[in-house]
Amino acid sequence: MNTVGSRAVEAPDIPTLERPLYLLTFFTPREPQWTLAHLTRASGLPKASCLRALRVLEKYDLLQREGDRYRLGSGFIAMKAHVQVHAPPLNVALAHLEHLRERTGLSVAWAVLDAQDTLYTEVLAGPGGTPAGVGERRRVVLDASGRLLLAFGTLSLREAMFAASGDRGPLELLDQVTRRAWLSPPLPSDEPGGVTQVAAPVFRAGGTLVAALSVSWPGRPVWTEAEDDLRALSDAARRVSQEMGYVRPWAGDAAFFLQVLDRLPR
Incomplete structure (x- = not known):
C-alpha cells in the first residue's frame, strides 16, 4: 500500500492507465532512485506491470534509466520551466x-x-x-x-x-x-x-x-x-x-x- 496525496492506495485497485503516474509518486527527494525489483516490492504491482509502466515513463522522458536504476528524467525540467512561466x-x-x-x-x-x-x-x-x-x-x-x-x-x-x-x-x-x-x-x-x-x-x-x-x-x-x-x-x-x-x-x-x-x- 502506498500513500498518494492524503489517500491510502491499494495497488490492485489502480487502473492500468494510472499505473505510470502511481509509480512516479515513489520518486521523492529522499528516495530519488529505484530499481525495478525495489519498486515492484514497494508498489505492490506485478513485476511485468511495473516494467510496462516504467517503459511508458521512459518513452516520454519522465524517467531515465542508469544501469539498473531509474530516476526522474528531463521531461520534468521542461515542466518546471512551464510552471514558473505561469x-x-x-x-x-x-x-x-x-x-x-x-x-x-x-x-x-x-x-x-x-x-x-x-x-x-x-x-x-x-x-x-x-x-x-x-x-x-x-x-x-x-x-x-x-x-x-x-x-x-x-x-x-x-x-x-x-x-x-x-x-x-x-x-x-x-x-x-x-x-x-x-x-x-x-x-x-x-x-x-x-x-x-x-x-x-x-x-x-x-x-x-x-x-x-x-x-x-x-x-x-x-x-x-x-x-x-x-x-x-x-x-x-x-x-x-x-x-x-x-x-x-x-x-x-x-x-x-x-x-x-x-x-x-x-
Whole structure:
C-alpha cells in the first residue's frame, strides 16, 4: 500500500492507465532512485506491470534509466520551466529568495498550501541541509511553513486542523504567536530532523496569503544571535509582498518573536 496525496492506495485497485503516474509518486527527494525489483516490492504491482509502466515513463522522458536504476528524467525540467512561466508570485519572489540566501547564508524555501498539505515549490540550499525538496509535501502542522500557512489560512481549514489535533493547546499557542509576530516558530518534533525552520507570510494585493517564505538553520540556532537573520526573513517577505501589490502596514515583529520563544512547547 502506498500513500498518494492524503489517500491510502491499494495497488490492485489502480487502473492500468494510472499505473505510470502511481509509480512516479515513489520518486521523492529522499528516495530519488529505484530499481525495478525495489519498486515492484514497494508498489505492490506485478513485476511485468511495473516494467510496462516504467517503459511508458521512459518513452516520454519522465524517467531515465542508469544501469539498473531509474530516476526522474528531463521531461520534468521542461515542466518546471512551464510552471514558473505561469506562476507569477514565485517569479516575482525568486530574486528575493536568492538575495535572502546570500544575506543569511541559510537555506531558503517557498511553500504554498495545497488542500491540507504544505507543498514546497522552490528550495535554495544552504550549508547544513534543507527543510524539504522541491515538490515535497507534508501535513500543514508538521513544520513552521505549514503552521504559517495554517495561521493565515481559511477559517474552514483552521477549524478542521484544530479539530483533528489531539492536543489543541500547543498548536493554538503556536498559532497565536505566528499571527502576532508574522513569524512561525519551530518545534523539536518538526520534520526533517536536524534542521530548524522559521517562516514568514507573503501576501498579494488585498491581503490574501500567497506563500510561506522560510529560512532554515542546520541544527538549533542560538536565538540571541539569530535576530539579524529573522529580520532579513521578515524584510524579504515584506518586499515580495509589496511587489505583488500589498500596501498595508507590515506587522513582522522579530523582537517579540524572540521574547516568547522560551515559552513555547518543547
